Amino acid sequence: MNFLFLETLATISNPGIFSNLFSTGTILKVLGPFVLILLIYIYFSSALMHISRKLKVNQIWEGLAWLFPLYLVNVLAGFSWGFLFGAILVLGGGSILASILYASAAFSLGSITFPLILIVFLSILSSLLLIVWNWRIAVNLDRPGWWALISPIGVLVGFLFAFASPIIGLIIEFLSGIWLFVMWGIFAWSAD
Numbered sequence: 001m002n003f004l005f006l007e008t009l010a011t012i013s014n015p016g017i018f019s020n021l022f023s024t025g026t027i028l029k030v031l032g033p034f035v036l037i038l039l040i041y042i043y044f045s046s047a048l049m050h051i052s053r054k055l056k057v058n059q060i061w062e063g064l065a066w067l068f069p070l071y072l073v074n075v076l077a078g079f080s081w082g083f084l085f086g087a088i089l090v091l092g093g094g095s096i097l098a099s100i101l102y103a104s105a106a107f108s109l110g111s112i113t114f115p116l117i118l119i120v121f122l123s124i125l126s127s128l129l130l131i132v133w134n135w136r137i138a139v140n141l142d143r144p145g146w147w148a149l150i151s152p153i154g155v156l157v158g159f160l161f162a163f164a165s166p167i168i169g170l171i172i173e174f175l176s177g178i179w180l181f182v183m184w185g186i187f188a189w190s191a192d
Helices: 006-010 024-054 060-069 069-076 079-106 113-140 146-163 164-190
Strands: none
Touching: 006 024, 006 146, 024 069, 024 113, 024 164, 060 069, 069 079, 069 113, 079 113, 113 146
């Protein structure tokens, strides 16, 4: 008689196997990042919606705050759809190219230097794009445009401090990220 089925059933029904899978710590580790990303999405989409009301943008675009926030940022900054399309084309195409080159270099088919340079270039380009968008939105809301520079400069300073003291570098980068939330909160909910 074959008892393999009973042995398998006994192994599966053993609570020791699944006890760690559904523990509170495991659930928080898995769901925590998703909840955090969802909260950030809700915050920035709500801020975009309020900013679009302040700038008296067409109500059709307000709904885009939840569906296409990047397009609404582009509209609030006063750029056409072509600017966003070009940015997505350059950044998306460059990212795909960097991924292909990096993967081929990882399998010893070429040098890893060029993909890393391309990744750094795309990171700088996307940072400049965000600075331009934030600057234009700040100016459109009669706020100082240099506010858009605080967060990227903080990230750069934090990166440089990370070589001397990683803890101080992380604190500076965290504070520059907090400034981004504060700036968008001021843009959205402060009195004119």
